Amino acid sequence: MVELTRALLALALTAGMSACGMLSQDHAKGTATVPEAISPEQKATASPDNPDSAVLADFNARLDNYVKKQRALLKGSPISEDATPAQIKARQETVAAELRAVRKDAKQGDIFTPQVTALFKRLMNPEVKEQPRETKQALEEEDGEVAQVNLKVNATWPASEPLTTVPANLLAVLPQLPMDVEYRISNKHHLVLRDVDANIIVDFIYNAIR
């Protein structure tokens, strides 16, 4: 009983810290932008009702950490209500450049950790299997215009590639995102976390959809 209480308290603490972004731990050089990987203790404190809660809390913490940085940069590049296309473009590029500088050591898996990757695949693939034709149809774009993006963290999503629609059934099962970032799909299979304002690739999962 005591152990269970302790586990629940630890879970609550983990979730609270995640929400506050306290899990983020910068390295000595100040370049790391993501929290440490999920610990065995966190895994152990997952709610019996939702064994994925620790992984989700960890994902949220990492995402929160990113969004805080992005929003701070956006504050430095305000945009007026009657912004011109040139001003919109300039802001996008400025914020992208600043994010690249702040996250210069960012790499694939910083947010979509192996645990998060496994969870996301597990959440999405039943949907794909259940509605294979419909999901495939939703991923189809114009003739020969399926997004073919060379995925690289901090790279720009190329203007030449469509922003492939994310099927609503997949969005319904994935964790909801703040407005600053979104899921996109490249090459019909790879799940991408894309910064909406900066138009850059934040992280990605190869072959998330099979």
Next chain:
Amino acid sequence: MRRVVLSILFLALTGPVAAQGLKLPNKDGSVKFAVIGDTGTGGSDQYAVGKQVFNFRAKFPFDFAIMLGDNLYGGENPKDFSKKFELPYKPLLDGGVKFYAALGNHDNPNQRMYKAFNMNGERYYSFKPSLNAGVRFFALDSNYMDPKQLEWLEKELAGSGSDWKIAFFHHPPYASGMHGSDEILKGQLEPLFIKHGVNVVFTGHEHFYERIKPQKGIQYFVEGSSAKLRKGDINPTGLTAFGYDDGYTFMLVEIIGDELYFETITAQGKTIDSGVVKKGVDNRVVGTAGQSAAPKPAQAAPPVKPAAAPVKPAPASPNAQPPAPR
């Protein structure tokens, strides 16, 4: 001399084509608007349609236009905004026409900050063209129909006291082209549309024009050929009331009381479909009467060769409304 003749010939071929006959009632005080979809190519066909929309405005003075997504194909540099939007519709913009855009799969969501698209920084939004019009429009981002947007839509629809609730977005829940009906999107949106009395839906994505037979009390239109065209792409199904995939088109729409009149016009100014959507006291569409350039399926006599090349309507389905001349 040769140069003069060539210039005259060029002007004759490219000069403004006067708006031809208008079939809408065109009443004072009605809600009037234009519909364009899949526009942002910057190509000559977009300019031709833009010119024709402007020509028709001289007869049919609409105040705003809705854009059904793919507002800018390819690059989104300042020069792209100019070439693919500001120049083709310059006479309309100069004339005070407001454009309300929805996002397509080729659109960077940062378009939401572009003043001329009137999105107020939002990927999805609603607006009323005037306070007492009894009409509210709901612009959705069908590229990203996440639970947050669905929640917003439900709240907006529930709180809207408007009799006419018109949704517009990029991907069609019903269509008979290469993409076909977006079943997943339909599964998400249609229950909300039915529950809250959405009467009319405009979508693009498919590069042709298609009027769908009313489905569950809702009239759907596909207008994705205002700058891109996929000739011969309509494979008529039981859904098709009328389809046209042989030319570039736009729509003019007028709302008077419980009736919504529509007219679909080609880049050459020829009307290829027109009619009226009628709604009942519960705001559900009770029927759509259309008059198209197509031969009707029930007609035994060989039709007069149409100027356009319309797609034959499919055989009537149980919930189809028989086309009737207005």
